[in-house]
Amino acid sequence: MNFRNTNAATTTIPRDLNDFTKETGNIYESLVIISKRANQIAVEMKEELHQKLNEFASNVDNLEEIFENREQIEVSRFYERLPKPTAIALQEFLEGKITWRYPEENKK
Numbered sequence: 001m002n003f004r005n006t007n008a009a010t011t012t013i014p015r016d017l018n019d020f021t022k023e024t025g026n027i028y029e030s031l032v033i034i035s036k037r038a039n040q041i042a043v044e045m046k047e048e049l050h051q052k053l054n055e056f057a058s059n060v061d062n063l064e065e066i067f068e069n070r071e072q073i074e075v076s077r078f079y080e081r082l083p084k085p086t087a088i089a090l091q092e093f094l095e096g097k098i099t100w101r102y103p104e105e106n107k108k
Contacts, residue, residue, distance in 0.1 A: 038089035
């Protein structure tokens with residue numbers, strides 16, 4: 001996923017609840033869809049961050065290396081400045097980029 005090209009807000013902004021009910025007809029159903037997508041985004045972001053930080057991992061416990069690793073600090077700051085996964089999921093839902101389906105009911 002490309003987190004750099006999202007136009008999600010980095011701060012809290014007020015939302016109209018009617019925008020969330022347009023596709024599903026139910027605010028609670030929309031919020032469940034958004035929350036599940038936000039969890040997926042959070043897992044993807046966490047995995048990507050850990051992959052990038054593992055490049056800087058060293059087996060030596062030298063305090064000088066820990067404090068002088070500016071590249072690692074920049075990577076961490078970049079991820080801190082990104083919009084939160086919830087904001088990204090909200091934006092994707094409002095733009096119609098999220099697809100969902102209902103689990104099939106068990107037929108007896």
